[in-house]
Amino acid sequence: MRSIYAAVPLIAAAGAAASYPSDRWVFGDSLFYLGPPSGNARITKATYSIVPPSVPSGAKVSNADDEVWVSVWVGASSSAGSDYTNLYQPLFNWSPDQESQGCSATDEEWCVAASTYTPDGQVGQSYVPVPSDSTVDFEIAVVDKKVIQTVTIGGKVTSQQSDALDDPLQYLYSSNECYTGSGSCGTLGGYTIANLTVTLSEADTNFASVMDLDDVTDATFSSSDGGITWHTDRVTVSSIDFDSTDDTELSSF
Known part of the structure; x- marks a missing residue:
């Protein structure tokens, strides 16, 4: 998948309707963006849960x-979205034809996989169907100069990937992404990123101040141990109409 921050320059559009060209990446404007921590602090782990929205x-x-x-x-x-750094991004994916994406799910289900966007392209595991209304737990952790992504459903690890850590992690952010193909992606319903917990390598008492919220709300990002572990019960993400320029940005790629 592409990163909204890596896909620069972006076309900032205005107006209520869009007629996007084919084979383009469109990014929803509803997201959170966190980083960098101050001093020598780095992100060493992030955990969170998502019940995926309706397809x-x-x-x-x-x-x-x-x-x-x-x-x-x-x-x-490690970067704010450079094409030359890795983006470790376990992801949900959906298509009207799931088999075209290598997933056995129906068009009423999501698929999920551990995956990394690298300067050489996307490297990911095979997609796994997500049963309806399932809570999916995610972990992104730095272990011995590697980044290990773990995806768990119902207490069972369903996807896992280990990649080399290119540089210390400084940013954590979310996105909703549409590849228009020969058509359009329609509307994505709102959803919640629950129990988001971020662990730093050392204390940063000001880490909450570098969380930006764009058309999302959170339940207060705070630390109870002096700035090493940060938590919010939920980040609520608004619905996205991928066919509306009011809700999206279009990559020029």
């Missing part, structure tokens, strides 16, 4: 050989 409604495909797809993710990186 997108109103998606259209003109050519079955050029499917649309939608992804929902939280990712960690």
Whole structure:
């Protein structure tokens, strides 16, 4: 998947309706953005849970050989979105034709996988269907100069990936992403990122001040141990109409 921050320059559009060109990445404006910590502190672990929203409604495909797809993710990186650094981003993915994305789910279900966007392209595990209304638990952890992503459903690890840590992690951010293919992605319902906990390598008492919220709300990001572990019960993400320029930004890639 692409990063909204890596896909620069972005076209900042205005108006209520969009007619996006085919084969483009469209990013929803509803997201949180966290980092960098101050001093020598780095992000060493992030955990959170998501019950995926209803699958997108109103998606259209003109050519079955050029499917649309939608992804929902939280990712960690050493940069604010450079194309030349890794983005460790376990993700949900959906397409009207799930088999085209290598997933056995129906078009009423999401798929999920551990995955990393690298300068050489996307490296990820095989998609796994997500049963309806399931809570999916995620962990992104730095262990011995590696980043280990773990995806768990119902207490069972369903996807895991280990990648080299290119540089210490300083940013954690979310995104809703549409690849238009030969059509359009429709509307993605709102959802909640629950029990978001971020652990730092050392205390940063001002870490909450570098959390930016764009059309999302949180339940207060705070620390109870002097600035090493930070937590919020929930980040509530608004719905996204991928066909509206009021809700999205369009990559020029």
